[in-house]
Amino acid sequence: MARLSASAARAAWSESRDQFAAIARLRWCIFLNSARTLRGRLEIVSWVLMGFGFATLAIGGMFGFGAAAWYFVSHDEAGWLAALLWGIFLYWQLFPVMATAFAENFDSTNFLRFPFRYRAYFLVRIAYGALDPATLVASVWLVGILAGAGIASPVLLPWAALVLAAYAAFNILLNRAIFAWIEHWLARRRTREILAVAFFLLIIGFQFVGPLMARFGQHQHPLWPSYAVFLLHAERVFPPGIAGAALRHATERHTAGALLSLAFLCAYGAACLWVLDLRLRAQFHGEAISEAAAASVPREKGASSRRSEQARLGWDLPGISGPVAAVLEKEFRYLSRSSPMLFTLV
Numbered sequence: 424m425a426r427l428s429a430s431a432a433r434a435a436w437s438e439s440r441d442q443f444a445a446i447a448r449l450r451w452c453i454f455l456n457s458a459r460t461l462r463g464r465l466e467i468v469s470w471v472l473m474g475f476g477f478a479t480l481a482i483g484g485m486f487g488f489g490a491a492a493w494y495f496v497s498h499d500e501a502g503w504l505a506a507l508l509w510g511i512f513l514y515w516q517l518f519p520v521m522a523t524a525f526a527e528n529f530d531s532t533n534f535l536r537f538p539f540r541y542r543a544y545f546l547v548r549i550a551y552g553a554l555d556p557a558t559l560v561a562s563v564w565l566v567g568i569l570a571g572a573g574i575a576s577p578v579l580l581p582w583a584a585l586v587l588a589a590y591a592a593f594n595i596l597l598n599r600a601i602f603a604w605i606e607h608w609l610a611r612r613r614t615r616e617i618l619a620v621a622f623f624l625l626i627i628g629f630q631f632v633g634p635l636m637a638r639f640g641q642h643q644h645p646l647w648p649s650y651a652v653f654l655l656h657a658e659r660v661f662p663p664g665i666a667g668a669a670l671r672h673a674t675e676r677h678t679a680g681a682l683l684s685l686a687f688l689c690a691y692g693a694a695c696l697w698v699l700d701l702r703l704r705a706q707f708h709g710e711a712i713s714e715a716a717a718a719s720v721p722r723e724k725g726a727s728s729r730r731s732e733q734a735r736l737g738w739d740l741p742g743i744s745g746p747v748a749a750v751l752e753k754e755f756r757y758l759s760r761s762s763p764m765l766f767t768l769v
């Protein structure tokens with residue numbers, strides 16, 4: 424029985440490996456075919472320039488985060504490593520969401536066209552997210568923190584590798600879960616409108632941070648120290664604070680505290696894994712969200728199932744011919760229904 428299960432596992436792995444190779448070969452052929460056109464060549468040039476920019480950001484950030492980690496660990500201030508992890512966390516989760524508003528994104532549900540098992544489909548979605556530029560940049564930054572902490576305290580190196588690996592896995596799972604649920608929410612027009620309004624309010628709200636700080640920064644509020652203490656305690660219950668606490672406990676040779684913090688970090692990762700699995704499993708089993716109105720069943724016997732629709736007249740713009748007015752109306756309606764285009768225009 425064990426021999427049969429082992430052979431079945433090897434057959435499943437071989438099938439998944441062939442499917443991954445087929446997808447990689449397909450993407451490579453698409454890339455080669457696109458390079459034969461002028462537009463494809465220009466896109467390759469833009470990719471090279473963007474790759475150079477991301478590489479500069481990754482390498483520069485790696486040295487910067489590494490130097491900061493070395494300073495904090497060597498001066499017995501390992502608690503400040505949480506601040507570095509918070510910066511990486513915010514970049515890792517916010518930059519990809521912001522970037523989707525300015526670029527055409529690949530619909531990851533297209534992977535469902537391939538004859539995948541669910542496990543292979545899940546791994547493909549995770550691997551696709553792990554190759555995102557933001558993920559690669561943030562991973563290089565974590566390597567810089569690992570190197571800086573290891574140089575300052577070689578004893579901390581195994582603990583730092585374990586904690587930062589768990590932290591990276593958590594961020595990848597959370598990023599994939601956010602994108603999977605955003606795809607689900609944006610499939611409905613009403614949700615797109617709500618998210619667009621909330622996003623615009625958030626962007627506009629950032630403009631008031633400077634004036635408010637200038638207005639209230641001149642007067643010392645009596646409750647500000649208590650607010651600061653509350654924020655310092657609150658950040659410790661979130662994954663960046665937990666990872667920083669694990670590194671701090673490891674530096675202080677407090678093994679029980681480091682293990683407990685690592686367990687909480689793994690629990691966060693397991694929760695993200697469960698949320699992502701919930702969404703991907705629904706997609707894999709054929710969930711389809713459509714905004715088309717369902718056909719109404721006539722209640723009276725003998726009634727027609729289709730209602731006659733009167734033709735709606737298009738725009739009648741003075742001084743503009745009918746075909747041009749129709750094109751303008753079409754473009755306006757496309758623009759009004761696309762939240763990313765509206766955000767880019769504003």
